[in-house]
Amino acid sequence: MGELFDVVRWHDSTCTMQTYARKPVMFVRGEGMRLYDDEGSEYLDFVSGIGAVNLGHAHPAVTEAVTQQISKLVHVSNLYYVEHRAELACDIVRLLGGGMRVFLANSGAEANEGAIKLARKWASETKPGAFRVVSALQSFHGRTLATLAATGQPGKQEAFAPLPEGFVHVPLNDIAALDGAVDETVAAVLLEVVQGEGGVWPASAEYLTAAERLCRERDVLLMIDEVQTGCFRTGPAFAHQAFGIAPDVVTIAKSLANGLPIGALVAAEKVAAAFSLGDHGSTFGGGPVICAAARAALAALESEALGANAVRSGEYLREGLSAVGEATGAITDVRGLGLMVGCSLSTPIAAEAAAALLERGCVVNHIGADILRFLPPLVCGAAEVDTLLATLSDVLEGAAS
Numbered sequence: 587m588g589e590l591f592d593v594v595r596w597h598d599s600t601c602t603m604q605t606y607a608r609k610p611v612m613f614v615r616g617e618g619m620r621l622y623d624d625e626g627s628e629y630l631d632f633v634s635g636i637g638a639v640n641l642g643h644a645h646p647a648v649t650e651a652v653t654q655q656i657s658k659l660v661h662v663s664n665l666y667y668v669e670h671r672a673e674l675a676c677d678i679v680r681l682l683g684g685g686m687r688v689f690l691a692n693s694g695a696e697a698n699e700g701a702i703k704l705a706r707k708w709a710s711e712t713k714p715g716a717f718r719v720v721s722a723l724q725s726f727h728g729r730t731l732a733t734l735a736a737t738g739q740p741g742k743q744e745a746f747a748p749l750p751e752g753f754v755h756v757p758l759n760d761i762a763a764l765d766g767a768v769d770e771t772v773a774a775v776l777l778e779v780v781q782g783e784g785g786v787w788p789a790s791a792e793y794l795t796a797a798e799r800l801c802r803e804r805d806v807l808l809m810i811d812e813v814q815t816g817c818f819r820t821g822p823a824f825a826h827q828a829f830g831i832a833p834d835v836v837t838i839a840k841s842l843a844n845g846l847p848i849g850a851l852v853a854a855e856k857v858a859a860a861f862s863l864g865d866h867g868s869t870f871g872g873g874p875v876i877c878a879a880a881r882a883a884l885a886a887l888e889s890e891a892l893g894a895n896a897v898r899s900g901e902y903l904r905e906g907l908s909a910v911g912e913a914t915g916a917i918t919d920v921r922g923l924g925l926m927v928g929c930s931l932s933t934p935i936a937a938e939a940a941a942a943l944l945e946r947g948c949v950v951n952h953i954g955a956d957i958l959r960f961l962p963p964l965v966c967g968a969a970e971v972d973t974l975l976a977t978l979s980d981v982l983e984g985a986a987s
């Protein structure tokens with residue numbers, strides 16, 4: 587551990603709110619899938635800032651776009667036109683197949699908060715009395731009060747009561763439960779295609795199709811939270827596109843600007859029209875630097891065909907994890923879509939396993955006591971997966987002995 591790191595740790599422990607259990611490493615540089623700590627040690631990154639650096643670290647196109655724009659104009663607010671904002675909105679609408687409008691915010695929680703507001707405003711005009719949002723147990727939609735209320739994890743909510751009213755939770759992939767919950771008081775159903783923070787739990791194709799049908803039949807908005815699944819992480823630009831469903835609202839964040847803070851609320855034209863002048867706003871959202879970064883990031887994700895690589899490498903990783911599971915008996919379940927991959931361990935050693943992996947140069951996230959989550963940059967190839975699997979195999983064998 588370097589001297590600088592000691593000083594940083596001390597200041598962090600005395601001056602920052604202690605809401606994170608930080609891992610004992612300080613990263614100072616990154617390139618592609620590789621991270622470097624303050625002493626120059628190299629790591630393979632299977633977290634990518636929690637799925638927020640899909641292109642990999644220090645992508646030259648994003649660096650160039652940010653550098654150009656930051657030296658020209660940083661901020662004037664949404665009261666004025668700027669370069670890159672409308673162009674980015676057009677890029678997002680195109681990737682979603684057209685017929686939608688975009689509101690730019692600063693994070694996933696903000697995008698979802700905006701979606702909840704939009705659903706309520708839309709319902710107040712078209713379905714008086716409807717205001718509830720149905721979401722899934724184990725979901726994660728953010729940390730603001732409304733998005734926390736939408737998040738289906740009671741453990742994260744309890745200390746913050748009373749939360750805003752109007753949120754109902756149902757078990758994921760239980761069509762009958764969704765059917766029962768979507769009554770005339772419901773304005774929207776909000777779902778992740780793969781629950782990320784909750785433990786990498788994919789929604790089934792039948793469930794997503796049924797959710798769309800129920801929403802159509804009952805005039806309820808289908809809102810898909812693509813904060814973690816979006817930006818080619820699972821293969822297509824947005825994960826729901828693989829299931830042939832057409833949500834009324836899509837929220838995006840994380841990797842949209844390859845690691846810089848951004849969120850986007852996207853809604854079908856007729857739904858977006860519910861927001862009138864002054865209904866929603868943001869000082870920083872849609873600023874020219876972040877929008878330049880996002881345009882460059884989306885262009886590079888497309889031109890480098892990283893969605894296709896996410897599918898290929900994701901399959902390879904899941905197969906490899908299953909093989910490690912068979913060899914060690916330490917993995918009970920492997921799941922995911924594209925390069926959003928999770929596995930359950932047979933014993934509650936996920937934190938210890940992640941710590942041992944970090945010591946050996948693989949950055950991996952653990953969820954709860956027994957789940958490992960893998961969200962590498964989409965440039966991840968077979969060689970990096972092979973290194974991870976060999977290291978994980980050693981770690982799990984070591985834990986068993």
Ligand code: PLP
Binds near residue numbers: 696778811
């Ligand atoms: N929605 C999903 C599906 C997420 O995974 C997250 C963050 O992990 C959020 C919303 C919240 O995003 P943010 O942390 O940018 O507010």
